[in-house]
Amino acid sequence: MLSLGAILLQNLVTRVTDRVDETVDAAKRNVIAGLVIGLLIATAYGLAVVATAVLLAERYGTVPALFSLAGGFLLLALVVLAVVAMRNKRERELRRIRRDQLAARRDLMAAAATVATRRPLAATGIALALGFLLAPKSRRRGDD
Numbered sequence: 001m002l003s004l005g006a007i008l009l010q011n012l013v014t015r016v017t018d019r020v021d022e023t024v025d026a027a028k029r030n031v032i033a034g035l036v037i038g039l040l041i042a043t044a045y046g047l048a049v050v051a052t053a054v055l056l057a058e059r060y061g062t063v064p065a066l067f068s069l070a071g072g073f074l075l076l077a078l079v080v081l082a083v084v085a086m087r088n089k090r091e092r093e094l095r096r097i098r099r100d101q102l103a104a105r106r107d108l109m110a111a112a113a114t115v116a117t118r119r120p121l122a123a124t125g126i127a128l129a130l131g132f133l134l135a136p137k138s139r140r141r142g143d144d
Helices: 004-060 062-118 120-134
Strands: none
């Protein structure tokens, strides 16, 4: 007869392996569906570009139509590049701010640890005051 601990451990392992198997199966299905959807969207996009080229070629001629399409896609690529560059710059700035805030918190904790070893009662008062001041504010407004 198995002990209670062994039964609980066996139950836990069975549940975990079942969850892992379910997750892996779902991930496989999602990847396959994503690839099929991506292929269909890429095909539709390619056909739309060809149709646009044919339409413009009938109206303006082949060479001007292809140059205008190439110019339009180049302009679109430059717009996307500018948006990505601005977002990357903003992310770098946010990471720098977070790093500075973490450094400030680390320095504050080191100072608090130093004070706590020398004056425990004063450190407790400071910790309570800081906890009260730095606590997340409620999103409720007083006039509601």
